[in-house]
Amino acid sequence: MTASGPLSHLKIVEMAGLGPCPLAGQLMADLGAEVIVIDRASGSRDPAEINRRNKKSVALNLKSEAGREAALRLIGRADAVIEGFRPGVMEKLGLGPAVCQARNPGLVFGRMTGWGQTGPLSKRAGHDINYMSLSGALAAMGPRDSVPRPPLNLVADYGGGSMFLIFGVLSALLERQVSGRGQVVDAAIVDGVPAMMGVFFHLMQAGIWDTQREHNMLDGGAPYYRCYETSDGKWISVGPIEPQFFAELCQKAGLEHVGPHDQVDKANWPRLCQDYARVFRTKTRDEWTAVFVDSDACVAPVLTLDEVESHPHNADRGIFFRQDGILQPSPAPRFDRSAPGPVRAPVAPGADSDAVLAAAGYSADEIASMKADGTLT
Numbered sequence: 001m002t003a004s005g006p007l008s009h010l011k012i013v014e015m016a017g018l019g020p021c022p023l024a025g026q027l028m029a030d031l032g033a034e035v036i037v038i039d040r041a042s043g044s045r046d047p048a049e050i051n052r053r054n055k056k057s058v059a060l061n062l063k064s065e066a067g068r069e070a071a072l073r074l075i076g077r078a079d080a081v082i083e084g085f086r087p088g089v090m091e092k093l094g095l096g097p098a099v100c101q102a103r104n105p106g107l108v109f110g111r112m113t114g115w116g117q118t119g120p121l122s123k124r125a126g127h128d129i130n131y132m133s134l135s136g137a138l139a140a141m142g143p144r145d146s147v148p149r150p151p152l153n154l155v156a157d158y159g160g161g162s163m164f165l166i167f168g169v170l171s172a173l174l175e176r177q178v179s180g181r182g183q184v185v186d187a188a189i190v191d192g193v194p195a196m197m198g199v200f201f202h203l204m205q206a207g208i209w210d211t212q213r214e215h216n217m218l219d220g221g222a223p224y225y226r227c228y229e230t231s232d233g234k235w236i237s238v239g240p241i242e243p244q245f246f247a248e249l250c251q252k253a254g255l256e257h258v259g260p261h262d263q264v265d266k267a268n269w270p271r272l273c274q275d276y277a278r279v280f281r282t283k284t285r286d287e288w289t290a291v292f293v294d295s296d297a298c299v300a301p302v303l304t305l306d307e308v309e310s311h312p313h314n315a316d317r318g319i320f321f322r323q324d325g326i327l328q329p330s331p332a333p334r335f336d337r338s339a340p341g342p343v344r345a346p347v348a349p350g351a352d353s354d355a356v357l358a359a360a361g362y363s364a365d366e367i368a369s370m371k372a373d374g375t376l377t
Contacts, residue, residue: 060376079107106182114189116190135160357370
């Protein structure tokens with residue numbers, strides 16, 4: 001099958017791991033890149049492991065000289081390698097940037113970490129919640145009188161991590177078209193999360209945002225930008241920031257309307273939040289959804305993961321699909337000319353070892369020998 005998609009000309013080697021790096025590889029594979037995962041050992045196929053879709057896998061013993069050489073041969077043919085280990089791990093494996101770029105001077109070497117390749121915390125363990133803590137983002141999330149609450153691991157691992165790894169790798173590949181040279185991309189989550197927060201630093205220093213949780217426009221403090229419980233114990237989201245949309249919300253829901261100046265006056269917010277909460281508890285979530293179905297009041301039902309597939313807008317756009325019975329998001333974004341081909345289901349770790357190595361120039365006898373001596377795990 002001929003590869004299609006805007007990234008179909010790219011070959012990427014992904015070192016198997018968890019979290020941000022596998023998502024970055026999946027998103028690029030979704031757009032057509034040939035992504036080969038180097039796994040430590042073969043395993044069984046999990047059709048629900050969505051981060052493995054559209055990828056190939058080879059299982060190598062990287063502690064053996066033959067395994068390292070096989071990895072280097074694959075990396076030597078690649079445009080980029082992405083890895084999510086602590087600093088120094090790839091060097092210990094004999095696969096650090098210097099070694100890989102000596103084999104392939106045009107290689108972009110994407111390094112995904114939480115703390116970064118340098119700094120006092122660079123050697124420390126950590127997770128999404130820790131990285132977000134240092135950015136100022138976590139302190140701004142959650143109820144006013146309770147603990148900060150992480151928004152799943154979307155902001156740090158995947159927003160400040162995966163997306164900046166992709167951004168960095170693709171930027172370096174674009175620069176390579178000018179210089180002809182590869183480079184190392186230090187994609188640190190503690191860099192990425194603050195990079196997304198420019199508007200909040202602006203608002204704080206303009207005196208529009210303060211550090212008290214649930215006391216600002218976008219953190220659940222404003223009565224016109226928050227969620228309300230409905231009579232059936234479900235939730236509805238409202239977000240009409242603009243005065244004309246806010247007026248429509250109030251008119252359709254029978255809420256007390258205040259003018260634009262009073263709308264943004266924080267002194268009014270506690271009372272309005274309580275009053276609006278009482279009104280939204282008079283109908284079910286789906287009844288409120290019907291009230292606002294053709295409205296610009298910026299109202300939407302809060303759907304659970306098992307409800308999203310059947311929402312009319314999601315269904316019309318095909319935002320979710322099923323493969324082998326597994327519900328999953330469709331590739332994004334969309335392209336009018338170089339659309340990716342059909343999604344290939346996740347394969348088992350090591351499932352493509354023979355084909356990947358054959359494409360890299362290994363003979364059938366060499367592959368058989370590698371299986372016999374444990375190079376292929």
